[in-house]
Amino acid sequence: MTRHVSNLAMLVPRLAAAQLRSDWILTLCLVIALAAVIAPLLVLMGLKQGTIETLRERLVEDPVFREIRPAQTREYAPEWFDALARRPGVEFLTPTILPLSSVLQVLPDAGKKAVVHDLVPTGPGDPLLLENGGRIPGDGEVVLSSDAARQLNVTQGQALSVRVTRARGGVSEVVEEELEVVSVLGARAGQLARLYAPLDYVLDVEAYKEGFAAPERGWPGSTPEPHLSYDGALLFLERSLSPVERTGLVINTGIVHLTDASATRVEAMIGRALPAELTAYRLSTPGATLRPSQLRALDQKLRGRQRVLLPFVSELALKGADGQPLTLLGRSLSEKEADFLGLEPVPWGAATGEAPTGERLRAFLAPASATPPGDLEVTLEGAVPLVLVLEPAGKATGELPVVSLELLAALRTGMERPLTLSADGQALEMARGGYRGFRLYADSIDSVPDLVQALEAQGIEVIAEAEAILRIQVLDAGLERLFRLIALLGISGGTAVLIASLYAAVERLRRDLGVLRLLGLARRHVFFFPVVQGVLIASMGLGASLAAYLGLATAINRSFADALLPGERFCTLSAPQVLLAVAATLLLAGMASLIAAWRATSIDPAEAIRDH
Template identity: 25%
Template sequence: MLRLALADLWHERVLFLCSALGCAAVLAPLIVLFGLRQGVVAGLRAELLEDPRAREVVSIVNRTLEPAVFERLGADPRIAFIVPRTRALSATIVLENPDRQGGGSRVELLPTGEGDPLLPGLGAMEADALVLSAAAQQRLGLQVGGRVLASVARSRDGQREILTLPMRVAAAAPLSAATREAAFATLPVLLLVEDFLDGRAAPDARPGDAMAARARPFAGFRLHAARLEDVPALDAELRLAGIEVASRAEAVAGLLRLDRNLALLFLAIAGAGGAGYLVSLGVGLWAQVERKRRDLALLSLLGMKRRALLALPIIQAAAVALAGAAMAFLVAAAVAHVLNGAFAGTVTGDRPVCLLTARMGLAAAGVTLAGAVLAAVLAGLRAASVPPAQGLAEG
């Protein structure tokens, strides 16, 4: 039956070619549309994912947050990293290159810890370690591994007191982590600076234990969501709890809306175009069966089984679908090449604006094949129902 079905297609190859072209004409725009959705959304998502601050949520108003709050947030599976922070007014420090006396620079002091997404690859830090931003490193003329003096001054009982901490540059922060002059330090260092300014620590004090540091209240926090999709929900929940935060929730929510809207657009167009094509294919196969009723009756009279006659239009529909899908993917690939060249560097940076993959082509062929076979079933049932006597009657 397979050989007979393909031989019949070859005999009517012009009709077969027209049917395959009709399939390709419907399928090619759908593949291009799906490729545009994948390219644009994937490019925008990649840009956000490459920016470590895209998943960051930072509290912006000083509050008194008890350790239980951090335990609850740390246990949330949507949060991949969280670190407390001290008050903004006490989160600055003066750094000085020992080889350049008198050339100190005031920098922002930021909390960090193991697994910080802003500092990828950074392990556990010692208490005397600092990670400097590129701007601070350049300003002070320091290299990774070099020594640096950190100091903070206060006025107490009319006398000026200075806390000086000998530190070392453990690593350089990527530009995406901080564009301004900043230094990342462990939590005990920030607490020591805050306690010194509040008069609770002596000028000769040194950073305490990291575990003990987390057992006290903090003024705020910096956290990173586990997934990009979690950012809007975390932002909304924290605001609802009365904690003012800053995040890129609006940008992430906009991207997710774009993804959903493009998906709905694709489904609407694919549904309308696909349904129209399946109807036309089914009508064409039905017309073929009606045109070949005498031939099918003779085949039945010669002993061909009912299921073989049922398979005849199904095999032909599958051949049309596969040929149409192949042509459609070739046309879509050519269109994608033109679009990627025309929009290079304008929408998604250096990424393709229309992204087509072999997996996408196989999926399109599979869906088209399934639809064509479904449309051919009715025609197959009609072919199998032709009575053998009709071949003799028309002969």
């Protein structure tokens, strides 16, 4: 019995196929109708895939479209680079230097004039080099852009003489070095004449131009001293100023405000009440610090007057040895100036306008209540932490420690620029600060807009090809919607044709199906008769559609061959897309045949006897 049922089940597909062969004209019409729907959809999907992917691949393969660089020069801390490098979507990130410091003179040949080229830092994983025929240079090596190689008439493996220049103390200084050209980039990497070198070398070039030494390269130099920064100044006069005199004092000095200083502020700044016979004014520039040169310009305008110009520092983050906030008074006065203000003289004397050294760096006057006075540990919480241990040089009349004004002014600079102690501990030195720019490459063009938004959220204006990438994404989304609408329309029409055809076929074969029921076929066997026919018709339609698609795609690709690069296709489908189209078509064909299958199962075998 089981074998009989199995034979009947196998009979249904053969009968369905035989019926299609018997009625081959109608079958051919259905196949052509399906092919007329499926083939255009395949071509449309191939065009979308080919055009968008060609554009995307050209953008993805060209690192220039994945590059993000700052539009303005500002300082970036090393911690900022560490945080950004960990962000998803970042493939490569390296600091850059100031544009003026990145200029390097190259000596093409003996006797020829030096050529100025831009020096760009690089490092491991730089896609601009690796994806344009270059390699990452090591110490003493350099990579040239195609335009630089053409101008210098050099090729890979040749030596290149470079010159770094600077002016220090009115004297021009030069160092020269030989670099090996390890590779020349393709034209796609950019049309500017550039030299790509390791970051360490580029930083040494910048440091040398700023006056620093590079001992490992034998480049001489010094460690610059910190400049002095003041948050304002107090001007003490025996006679008050008229409005005209006030205006004249600040002109051409860079000082914005000259206002009356309150008695409370004066007492907080100098540690005692203002003498009754004196008038005090406060000088400041909102949003900026004052420099010694500005104060000297102001002092020149006050020649002939009895005055004391006392700068002050208020924006400092200092802590003592106990970790508690610490306030210091800054005072550098000559004996005459101290007597003018009614203050005790200080052992380090009048202000010098130079970075503190020796006693001005290490000495302080202990509070009057300190018994006995001991060393004072001061921690600056600035750009980088700095710890100083001050030695007592006497006692102050008040309860606040007094230090040299130069020390406070240097520490004020340390709030924004890193400071370190010299090796002998007798001077402050400017340490290298943050970097002045960056080169960033995203791992794909899709990551560029998100990275641009993240940087702009930090207030960093950047230059990127975000608009071009966005246009591609918008075009891709638009074509996707258009394809879906057309596909929905075509599939709906094809499905309707298949449903109507299969249903009509069942109606035509109603008597034959009734006879099959009388011969022993169950309802479930008859159910699969239109389903098998639908799948067979869809399979033949798919075959015809794929053949038509291949022919049209070949013709289209040949027509646009001149505009395509090797390996590119204007109309193409991937294997997964073809398999998806086949599966979707067969599934829709099976679903479209369900109505006809239901009609087939509802046929009464008695109808076959009556009709007969």
